[in-house]
Each structure stands twice: as structure tokens, then as C-alpha cells.
Amino acid sequence: MNNNDMILANKKSERLYNDINYDNKKCLSKEIAKFVDVMINNFSDKDLTNLYNNINSLDIIIDGGYENHQNSYDPVNNIIYLEKDNAKSAVYHELFHLSSSCYKDDTVFCGFAQWNDDLIIGIGLTEGYTQLLRERYFGDDDLKHAYSAEVNYAYLTELIVGKDKMSCLYLNANLKELTNELCQYNSVEDVINFINAIDYINAYKFKVSDSNKKEIFQNIIDSHRIARKFLLSTYTKKFAEGIKIKALENDQDAITQMTISFYDFVGEIIDNNAAVNMETNEEIIILSTDVLNEIVSSAFGSPDMIFFK
Numbered sequence: 001m002n003n004n005d006m007i008l009a010n011k012k013s014e015r016l017y018n019d020i021n022y023d024n025k026k027c028l029s030k031e032i033a034k035f036v037d038v039m040i041n042n043f044s045d046k047d048l049t050n051l052y053n054n055i056n057s058l059d060i061i062i063d064g065g066y067e068n069h070q071n072s073y074d075p076v077n078n079i080i081y082l083e084k085d086n087a088k089s090a091v092y093h094e095l096f097h098l099s100s101s102c103y104k105d106d107t108v109f110c111g112f113a114q115w116n117d118d119l120i121i122g123i124g125l126t127e128g129y130t131q132l133l134r135e136r137y138f139g140d141d142d143l144k145h146a147y148s149a150e151v152n153y154a155y156l157t158e159l160i161v162g163k164d165k166m167s168c169l170y171l172n173a174n175l176k177e178l179t180n181e182l183c184q185y186n187s188v189e190d191v192i193n194f195i196n197a198i199d200y201i202n203a204y205k206f207k208v209s210d211s212n213k214k215e216i217f218q219n220i221i222d223s224h225r226i227a228r229k230f231l232l233s234t235y236t237k238k239f240a241e242g243i244k245i246k247a248l249e250n251d252q253d254a255i256t257q258m259t260i261s262f263y264d265f266v267g268e269i270i271d272n273n274a275a276v277n278m279e280t281n282e283e284i285i286i287l288s289t290d291v292l293n294e295i296v297s298s299a300f301g302s303p304d305m306i307f308f309k
């Protein structure tokens, strides 16, 4: 069994909107009502099944005193844990987790993450996209800086997949289909390595101590290299293929629009192309000019192409 076989398909259950009962969550009923309102106005009903399934039986525990439960969502028991001090702001991020989670066959499906006894995958991309949606629909919050790398990777992935499809796959907790989507331009292994790289960054960025600093920093840089290389290569292949089709159709407007979007994407890759070495405070370039040229020229299938100078 390879890794892709381990990623399970999340079969949708049919349940649509009924009256939402806010009684058991009085302390945050205003925020929850606002959240539901924004979701109904921005997403189609077929993508809100998990929200409708979970919202009425949700429990909210504030200052529960469990160290590992500070501002988190437990999809197995459908509980949101919040710290009292920032509960009103933190609840939105957790409500996105609630809206994209279900638990069946001993497996948690949560956005682009899945976990059970044999596998845990996709936490980093899920946290990034959760925070991206939180900021898009409810503004910034304290997590803005904590998840900035994951948000950036989720955003770049969304530029490849498309906004509507990406939010649909997230809300339906469909990692399998996201993987299939990215496999159009990559091997399964490449896709799994990309998802794992963001998982590593997410898991280890705050776990650096003096004794492991060097090793973790090197692994984090390598993870950034894998993720950025994957994203640039995937977008470029998709662009090269799209341009060919539009050229055959002689659709100049589409070619112009796609070219502008391609340059925007490349700009995003260049903008965040450095990390600071925790030991020396030196800036490290994640992808060198040579590597950037290698990625783009091989995606275009023209080995001598110089795109970056």
C-alpha cells in the first residue's frame, strides 16, 4: 500500500440547513450567528454539510484548564476549547475547523488533514488554509504571525487549484481529491512530500531548543525548498499547458490574463524566498536563481531557458 492509498476518500453525508440552536453556547451566540451568516452568504449549501452537522451539538469549553486544549477544536467529540482572554476572536478559526470536519470509520477528516491509528497528514496545509479563510472573511487576529508560512503555502496552493474548488475541497474535507488535482502535474510521491514538508514546518517551528537548533533549522529550510519548488513547478506546468491550448484557440485575452497571473505567482515565490538562520541570524535564500531557472525551464520543457536573472 502506498501513501496515496492510505489517504481515504471522505464520503459525503447529506444534511442541509435546519434551524440552528444557539442555546447551549450563549456566551458566544453573537459570534456564532455572525459566522453562520457569513458562511451561508459566501459558500454554497452543498459545502456546508459539516457545518450543519456539527453546529447544533457543539460544546464550547472556556478556560478548561487543559494545557493541550488552548484554542483548539476536537473533531471526535465536537468540542471547541477557548481561552477566556481572546475567546471572541479565536472562535472564528475554530469554527472553520468545525465546518470542515467529520469523524467516521475511526478516522478524522479535518480540512486537508486526516488522522487515524496508521496515519497523520495535512495538518500544516489545513492550519494555513483555516487561518487564510479566517483572515479573508473575519479580518486578522493574533494567529496571523504564528501561521504566516502555512498561510502563504495554502494561498499559493489555492492559486493553482482555484479559489472555488479549493474551498469546496476544504469544507468537504476531501484531501483525496486535492491530491488527485495536484497529481495532474506531479507524481503521487511529489504531492505527499509537499504536504509532509508543510507538516514539518508547522510541527517544528516552535519546537526549537539550543540542543536541536541546527538540525531542525536545516530540516525547516529543506522543507521550504521542497514546498516552494513543488509549487513553482506545478504552477508553471499548468500555465505552459494552458497557454498551448489558448494559443491553438487564438484566444489572446486569455493568454494575456494567464501571463499576468503567472507573473503574480512568480512574484509571490520571490517575495518570500528567504529564511533567517536561527544560529547566525544570516538570511538564507531558499531557492537560488539557478534552481529557479531549472524549475521553470524544465516545467516548460526548454532546458536552456533563462527566466530569472
Ligand SMILES: [Zn+2]
Binding pocket: 093, 097, 127, 130
Ligand atoms: Zn487551527
